[in-house]
Amino acid sequence: MTKQSVTHQTKPTSTEPTCDIADVGFVMNRRQFLFGAGATLTLLSLPGWMRNGGMPAQLQAQIAEYPRQLLEIKLSELTVGEAISFNYPWEHPNSANYLIKLGQPAGGGVGPDNDVVAFNNLCTHQGGPLDGKFNAEAGVAGPCPIHWTTFDLTRHGMVVGGHATLGLPQIILETDGDEIYATGVMGLIFGYHNNLVDPTA
Numbered sequence: 001m002t003k004q005s006v007t008h009q010t011k012p013t014s015t016e017p018t019c020d021i022a023d024v025g026f027v028m029n030r031r032q033f034l035f036g037a038g039a040t041l042t043l044l045s046l047p048g049w050m051r052n053g054g055m056p057a058q059l060q061a062q063i064a065e066y067p068r069q070l071l072e073i074k075l076s077e078l079t080v081g082e083a084i085s086f087n088y089p090w091e092h093p094n095s096a097n098y099l100i101k102l103g104q105p106a107g108g109g110v111g112p113d114n115d116v117v118a119f120n121n122l123c124t125h126q127g128g129p130l131d132g133k134f135n136a137e138a139g140v141a142g143p144c145p146i147h148w149t150t151f152d153l154t155r156h157g158m159v160v161g162g163h164a165t166l167g168l169p170q171i172i173l174e175t176d177g178d179e180i181y182a183t184g185v186m187g188l189i190f191g192y193h194n195n196l197v198d199p200t201a
């Protein structure tokens, strides 16, 4: 039997693996990927009524910079419960959304009563269509006709019950007088790997 000769090194050498800036850069790039390469990150502050209602004092969400799109409907033309369809950010079936005046304050709601919100129309579980399922009185979208997920439209589209684990993507709205603009999306739209990559390209 022969003995193997083992050499013990007591000091690290320059060839040993280390955690360097490249490792950190990889993490950063993955995060940036979710929002789209080169997108400018901005902070969205929630309205004051949510802070008064027991929500965290400074709940903030990061969103990528989207195009600002004027919607064809005016604030003064909205009636409670009427859901109005529009496409954003793309003229593509998965970018179909509904804008609705809930008649009750909602997270991200615009207008004098903070009750006008907009959400994507596809269930985040397997893309079930939510056409005709936006209910202002209950403040929900659903139940989804496929597996019965219901989303709370007053709380940024969070899941109330059902199979989906992700909230319904909320379309960020802004107003200027009577005009309504779509300016972003909170959440990944079903079927996209990145909301800002043209799905028709």
Ligand code: FES
Pocket (backbone or CB within 6 Å): 123, 124, 125, 126, 127, 128, 144, 145, 146, 147, 148, 149, 162, 163, 164
């Ligand atoms: S597709 Fe909507 S719950 Fe499954």
